[in-house]
Amino acid sequence: MRMRTKKWARPELEVCPFYLKAPQDNKGKWKYAYKKQQPLWLELGCGKGYFLAQIASENQDKNFLAIDLSSDMLGLTKRNIEKMYAEKKLPTENVMITWQNIERIKNIIDGDIFERIYINFCNPWHKPSQYKKRLTHPRQLMNYREFLQNDGEIWFKTDDDGLFNHSLGYFEECGFEIIYKTYDLHESGFEPNYITEHEEMYTKEGIKIKFLIAKKVKLVVSESNVELQKEC
Known part of the structure; x- marks a missing residue:
C-alpha cells in the first residue's frame, strides 16, 4: 500500500537538526558529522523509524545514520525519534537521517x-528479473x-x-x-531485539x-565475485 503524501514532512525536515538534505557533503567524513566521534552504525531503509528510535536512544555510545528514499517516510522517522528521545530526556546528538536511493549508496558513502x-x-522482489534490486543481492x-x-x-x-x-x-x-541465524526470531530468545512496525504487523498475522x-571476513576470490566487483 502506497503511503499518502504528507504535506508537513518536507517543511519539518527542512528545519530538523538531525536531517541532512545534502548527504553527499559528508561523503568520506561521516565520523566527523556528529558531536562525538563514536562507532558508526547504519540502517538501510529506516521506514517510520520505530526501530531506529529505539536502538539509537538505547545505544548512546554509537552514532547512527539512517537512510530512506521517501521524504514522507522520513518525516515519520523524525517524529518518532523526537518522541522517543523526549521521553528519555536525551539530546538527538547520536542520530542522523537522510534520503538516498540505496542502490546508489556509494554516492554518499565512500571512504x-x-x-x-x-x-x-x-522489499523481497520475488521475480527473478528483479533480484538485483534486493538490498541483500550480491551486487x-x-x-x-x-x-x-x-x-x-x-x-x-x-x-x-x-x-x-x-x-x-x-x-x-x-x-x-x-x-547467527534463526527462522523464528521471537521464539529464539535472541536479545536485544528492537521490533519494527513491519515486524509487529507480521507477528500478529502469525508469520x-x-x-x-x-x-565480514576475507573474501575468497572467485569468478562470480570478480564480475560483481566490476559491476560495482
Whole structure:
C-alpha cells in the first residue's frame, strides 16, 4: 500500500537538526558529522523509524545514520525519534537521517567505515528479473563491503522465506560468515531485539520472523565475485 503524501514532512525536515538534505557533503567524513566521534552504525531503509528510535536512544555510545528514499517516510522517522528521545530526556546528538536511493549508496558513502549495518524487512522482489534490486543481492553486498569494517556485521530481518534463503547464499558468495541465524526470531530468545512496525504487523498475522547476523571476513576470490566487483 502506497503511503499518502504528507504535506508537513518536507517543511519539518527542512528545519530538523538531525536531517541532512545534502548527504553527499559528508561523503568520506561521516565520523566527523556528529558531536562525538563514536562507532558508526547504519540502517538501510529506516521506514517510520520505530526501530531506529529505539536502538539509537538505547545505544548512546554509537552514532547512527539512517537512510530512506521517501521524504514522507522520513518525516515519520523524525517524529518518532523526537518522541522517543523526549521521553528519555536525551539530546538527538547520536542520530542522523537522510534520503538516498540505496542502490546508489556509494554516492554518499565512500571512504567511510561503519561497524554495523541493519537491513530490516526490505522489499523481497520475488521475480527473478528483479533480484538485483534486493538490498541483500550480491551486487549490493559487494558495495557494503567497501565501507564495512573488517569483522563488521550486517544484521538482517525479514518475513519472507524465499528472500531469507537466497540471502544466506548471497552472503556466503560475497565473503560473509553467518554467525547467527534463526527462522523464528521471537521464539529464539535472541536479545536485544528492537521490533519494527513491519515486524509487529507480521507477528500478529502469525508469520515467523527470520533473522541472521553476517560477519565480514576475507573474501575468497572467485569468478562470480570478480564480475560483481566490476559491476560495482
